[in-house]
Amino acid sequence: MIIAATLEAYSMNKTEKIVDIKNLKVEFEIKQSFIEEIFYKKRKIVKAVDGVNLEIYHGEIVSLVGESGSGKTTLGKAILNLVPKHEGDILFKGKSINFNNKKEVKKFRQKAQMIFQDPYQSLDPRNLIIDATAEPLEVNNLINNSAERKKKVIKALEDSGLAPGENFLYRYPYELSGGQRQRVAIAGAIILNPDFIVADEPVSMLDASIRTGILKLLLDQKKINSLSILFITHDLSLAWLISNRIAIMYLGKIVEIGESDEIIKKSCHPYTKALLDIMPIPEVHRNRKRKVLSGEIPNSSDIPKGCRFHTRCEYAFDPCRLEEPELKKIKKGHFVACHLFREGAENE
Amino acid sequence: MALLRVNNLKTYFQISAGIVKAVDDVSFVLNNGESMGLVGESGCGKTTTALSINKLLPQEGKIVSGEIFLEERNILKLNDSEIKKIRWNDISMIFQGAMNALNPVMKIGDQIAEAIILHKKVSYKEAIEKSEELFKLVELEPKRISNYPHEFSGGMKQRAMIAMALACDPKLIIADEPTTALDVMVQAQILNLLDKLRKEVNMGLILISHNLSILGETCDKIAVMYAGKIVELGNVEDIYDNNMHPYTNQLLSSFPNIHKEKKIPEPIDGIPPDLINPPSGCRFHPRCLYAENICKEKEPEMIKINENHDYCCHFGGIFNE
Numbered sequence: 001m002i003i004a005a006t007l008e009a010y011s012m013n014k015t016e017k018i019v020d021i022k023n024l025k026v027e028f029e030i031k032q033s034f035i036e037e038i039f040y041k042k043r044k045i046v047k048a049v050d051g052v053n054l055e056i057y058h059g060e061i062v063s064l065v066g067e068s069g070s071g072k073t074t075l076g077k078a079i080l081n082l083v084p085k086h087e088g089d090i091l092f093k094g095k096s097i098n099f100n101n102k103k104e105v106k107k108f109r110q111k112a113q114m115i116f117q118d119p120y121q122s123l124d125p126r127n128l129i130i131d132a133t134a135e136p137l138e139v140n141n142l143i144n145n146s147a148e149r150k151k152k153v154i155k156a157l158e159d160s161g162l163a164p165g166e167n168f169l170y171r172y173p174y175e176l177s178g179g180q181r182q183r184v185a186i187a188g189a190i191i192l193n194p195d196f197i198v199a200d201e202p203v204s205m206l207d208a209s210i211r212t213g214i215l216k217l218l219l220d221q222k223k224i225n226s227l228s229i230l231f232i233t234h235d236l237s238l239a240w241l242i243s244n245r246i247a248i249m250y251l252g253k254i255v256e257i258g259e260s261d262e263i264i265k266k267s268c269h270p271y272t273k274a275l276l277d278i279m280p281i282p283e284v285h286r287n288r289k290r291k292v293l294s295g296e297i298p299n300s301s302d303i304p305k306g307c308r309f310h311t312r313c314e315y316a317f318d319p320c321r322l323e324e325p326e327l328k329k330i331k332k333g334h335f336v337a338c339h340l341f342r343e344g345a346e347n348e
Numbered sequence: 349m350a351l352l353r354v355n356n357l358k359t360y361f362q363i364s365a366g367i368v369k370a371v372d373d374v375s376f377v378l379n380n381g382e383s384m385g386l387v388g389e390s391g392c393g394k395t396t397t398a399l400s401i402n403k404l405l406p407q408e409g410k411i412v413s414g415e416i417f418l419e420e421r422n423i424l425k426l427n428d429s430e431i432k433k434i435r436w437n438d439i440s441m442i443f444q445g446a447m448n449a450l451n452p453v454m455k456i457g458d459q460i461a462e463a464i465i466l467h468k469k470v471s472y473k474e475a476i477e478k479s480e481e482l483f484k485l486v487e488l489e490p491k492r493i494s495n496y497p498h499e500f501s502g503g504m505k506q507r508a509m510i511a512m513a514l515a516c517d518p519k520l521i522i523a524d525e526p527t528t529a530l531d532v533m534v535q536a537q538i539l540n541l542l543d544k545l546r547k548e549v550n551m552g553l554i555l556i557s558h559n560l561s562i563l564g565e566t567c568d569k570i571a572v573m574y575a576g577k578i579v580e581l582g583n584v585e586d587i588y589d590n591n592m593h594p595y596t597n598q599l600l601s602s603f604p605n606i607h608k609e610k611k612i613p614e615p616i617d618g619i620p621p622d623l624i625n626p627p628s629g630c631r632f633h634p635r636c637l638y639a640e641n642i643c644k645e646k647e648p649e650m651i652k653i654n655e656n657h658d659y660c661c662h663f664g665g666i667f668n669e
Contacts, residue, residue: 067531067532067533068531069531177619178390179619207389207390207558208389208558208559208560208599208602208603209389209598209599209602209615209616210615210619211602211615212602212612212613212614212615213615215612216612216615219612234531234532235532236532237561237603237604237605237606238604240604240606240610241604241610241612242612261610264606274533275532275533278532278533278535278536279532279606280559280561280562280564280565280603281561281564281605281606281607282560282561282564282588282600282603282605283564283588283605283607284564284584284585284588284589285564285565286565286584290536290540292533292536292537292540293533294537296501296503296531296533296534297533
């Protein structure tokens with residue numbers, strides 16, 4: 001299947017926003033020892049997500065890419081109300097969700113589901129596949145009798161590529177391979193016919209040959225049920241392959257966002273370029289010279305002042321140390337947060 | 349000169365369900381200073397091959413037949429105390445999930461020194477000095493040898509493990525999925541480091557990975573394993589640009605390549621076979637797009653295309669037609 005065609009189709013009806021995130025912040029407090037609490041007035045706070053704006057359109061896949069510790073998973077969880085508390089506004093189909101209203105949250109969560117990274121941990125080992133898959137139905141009181149329950153589970157399993165579904169109902173997770181388990185997890189996510197799915201590294205634990213099957217499944221689901229997906233990954237080439245747009249995240253903020261081809265071929269932010277430079281490409285590269293950023297991502301309890309990337313950036317100049325750059329539009333649909341790029345400027 | 353020669357290695361596991369033929373007739377040669385990638389899906393026998401070379405197999409595992417020559421010596425004929433001398437001194441191993449391989453209640457420097465003292469006749473002080481040198485080599489601050497593992501990040505622990513593997517100046521390092529649990533940037537750092545060290549110290553390297561896309565820049569040659577057998581072996585150029593086996597071809601196309609057309613590759617149907625009862629004939633035939641009757645009946649033999657490039661398939665290169 002050639003994605004360019006779907007991309008075109010998508011841009012034509014790029015009208016309805018499924019999810020609209022406004023200035024989302026998630027903070028965690030680090031537990032300190034008793035003595036520290038007495039002597040240091042200042043609380044230690046980790047700013048995992050530090051002011052993110054993101055729109056996801058109807059039938060679109062947006063990839064969220066970054067190193068571990070960049071806050072990708074926390075952002076995904078925060079959208080689905082899976083973190084203790086967050087600041088900022090989340091609009092679902094144009095309506096702001098009041099996260100204090102349990103009924104409203106429950107209704108929203110029927111339409112917004114999550115697929116987790118590790119299918120070896122996300123399924124309860126003592127639950128039969130039928131129980132694991134049917135749980136969302138039960139939580140939401142959506143079934144009346146066991147025949148209906150069974151029917152719905154079989155359909156979800158078969159839609160997820162586990163056919164015939166009857167053969168899987170009364171098995172335990174340990175009887176399935178990693179790829180099959182991930183399909184069960186997907187069945188559990190699509191059984192409520194959601195409009196939006198957060199998929200957190202859904203293929204990173206799987207073998208390469210199994211991986212493409214799962215990706216195909218997600219793309220099929222997107223097409224058939226016009227799902228919108230937030231695809232969290234650290235693999236930029238994978239993001240390019242399956243998504244319409246890519247957002248690059250660093251230390252709790254989006255530093256660059258744009259159409260996936262644009263990000264891969266005409267990226268601007270030095271961090272995106274660094275990620276591209278180290279992206280493994282299945283080709284012969286004897287003596288490939290690549291720039292590898294030294295060190296690791298700074299601790300998010302101690303975010304550098306100014307541009308948060310300046311400590312690892314080779315182009316950093318004075319303004320970067322003083323002032324935090326805003327996410328600026330440099331081209332239609334392409335936004336960058338870097339002092340090196342002015343508003344409306346093409347690649348310099 | 350050949351540093352390591354593996355001839356017709358067969359390693360089987362005896363479990364209650366039967367005999368698992370984890371490694372079944374594997375042969376390859378690694379020359380001095382060369383690096384080889386060993387690639388394949390989970391359960392294809394990559395790690396078992398590595399453990400056989402080190403004679404570190406668990407109780408159930410037995411090397412049934414074959415020869416492993418390290419330079420002139422046949423490792424399989426050595427007794428336990430002789431093998432102990434070879435480990436670390438000649439062959440060292442970086443284990444999968446190295447982050448968990450460090451002892452959490454012992455200082456990292458002491459753990460490295462322990463390995464050195466066991467294999468070289470040196471004092472504790474000299475061993476610690478050597479550890480500091482090794483830390484410099486793997487680009488860690490030497491003063492951090494007195495840290496405990498929990499004070500290190502994942503990437504730093506992996507560097508410490510590499511330092512430990514280098515402790516006795518081995519001729520061959522076997523790295524089993526050295527970057528799997530690490531982040532992309534750290535993965536690139538570790539691969540660069542391994543490549544740099546290998547060239548500086550001129551040692552052989554066997555890099556085991558399921559990720560074919562990272563091997564193109566660190567390896568001279570690649571062996572593709574499937575269900576306990578090597579199905580294709582060749583220089584990186586042979587494997588990436590001129591591969592002959594359908595499995596190599598499909599595995600390679602499973603990795604997205606931004607220089608090529610943007611399309612989702614065809615998945616390889618089915619799952620890797622059960623190695624207690626492997627499929628008859630060619631072991632890949634149940635999942636192969638080009639399988640014919642002969643593939644079911646007759647096991648293909650290794651075919652040599654050039655000096656370095658072998659494959660085993662009845663219809664090699666059929667996907668190019």
